Amino acid sequence: xxxxxxxxxxxxxxxxxxxxxxxxxxxxxxxxxxxxxxxxxxxxxxxxxxxxxxxxxxxxxxxxxxxxxxxxxxxxxxxxxxxxxxxxxxxxxxxxxxxxxxxxxxxxxxxxxxx
Amino acid sequence: xxxxxxxxxxxxxxxxxxxxxxxxxxxxxxxxxxxxxxxxxxxxxxxxxxxxxxxxxxxxxxxxxxxxxxxxxxxxxxxxxxxxxxxxxxxxxxxxxxxxxxxxxxxxxxxxxxx
Numbered sequence: 006x007x008x009x010x011x012x013x014x015x016x017x018x019x020x021x022x023x024x025x026x027x028x029x030x031x032x033x034x035x036x037x038x039x040x041x042x043x044x045x046x047x048x049x050x051x052x053x054x055x056x057x058x059x060x061x062x063x064x065x066x067x068x069x070x071x072x073x074x075x076x077x078x079x080x081x082x083x084x085x086x087x088x089x090x091x092x093x094x095x096x097x098x099x100x101x102x103x104x105x106x107x108x109x110x111x112x113x114x115x116x117x118x119x120x
Numbered sequence: 121x122x123x124x125x126x127x128x129x130x131x132x133x134x135x136x137x138x139x140x141x142x143x144x145x146x147x148x149x150x151x152x153x154x155x156x157x158x159x160x161x162x163x164x165x166x167x168x169x170x171x172x173x174x175x176x177x178x179x180x181x182x183x184x185x186x187x188x189x190x191x192x193x194x195x196x197x198x199x200x201x202x203x204x205x206x207x208x209x210x211x212x213x214x215x216x217x218x219x220x221x222x223x224x225x226x227x228x229x230x231x232x233x234x235x
Contacts, residue, residue: 041226048124048210048226095163108224110163 007032009098011111018086019119026081026114028096036098038079040070043093043113052094055079066090091118122147124227126211132233138199141230145192145213151175152194153224154186157208166209169194170217198232206234 008031018024030036037056041049053064060072070081079096096111125144133139145152153176154166165178169188186196192213198205208231212224 039223046228048126048228049212049224050226051223054223097163108165112162 007098007100007109009096009109009111011094011096011114013114014112015115015117017117017119020088021085024081024083024086024090024116026094026096026116028079028081028111030077030079030096030098030109032077032098032100034100035072035074036100038070038072039097039099039108040064040068040079040081041095041097042066043095045092049095052081086116086118088118088120091116124211124213124225126209126227126230128230129228130231130233132235133201134235135201135203137201138197139201139232140195140197141209141211141232143194143196143211143213143227145194145211146225149213149215149225150192151214151217151222152188152192153212153214154194154196155210155212156180157210157229158206163210166196168217175217201234203234206232208232 010029012027039054040052042052043049052068053062053070055062055072063069068083072079093113093115095113097108099108127142151170153168156164167186168176172188183199188194208229210226210229212226214222214224
């Protein structure tokens with residue numbers, strides 16, 4: 006069955022440090038890939054997406070993600086974390102040519118930022 | 121441009137009662153999807169409506185239902201509430217349906233607590 010794995014349930018980093026959140030998917034073909042962020046008490050906000058083309062995609066708030074087909078991964082990175090980045094991060098995938106119903110979500114990674 | 125608006129934001133019900141949640145999508149968006157978010161199960165797809173028709177449905181019992189009005193506003197209803205229905209219910213809208221490339225814009229959610 007198709008699945009999305011975010012291996013790290015919780016990560017703590019210091020402000021100013023670099024960040025990498027991992028996302029692996031189990032899928033036969035290259036899917037569409039998304040990262041969303043959820044701040045406490047809020048809905049989800051799209052950080053970035055990958056459909057095709059350049060495997061390094063830039064998103065909002067200084068985030069970027071790299072699609073690696075050979076590793077079935079779509080890891081999220083940020084060079085310097087800010088305290089306001091503390092939130093829950095979700096990776097999601099959907100088959101290219103599929104529809105929203107098949108959007109499959111990881112269980113999320115909770116990010117804490119130490120001052 | 122106003123975002124996705126969900127009401128009420130918080131509500132408390134008792135077992136056996138029913139609840140109706142409302143979602144107003146972004147102006148011009150015709151697709152509305154509903155998700156249930158719980159700590160243990162993560163984000164689970166409930167259903168999607170487009171042009172007043174249910175287009176997709178997740179694996180939830182018949183106690184969960186929804187509808188969409190001609191102005192694209194949507195409601196979901198849960199009857200005979202159970203303790204396990206306690207969750208954050210998220211609504212998301214997108215301009216179209218039928219493609220995994222449709223980016224979802226989420227509301228802040230309705231937090232339901234069942235006692």
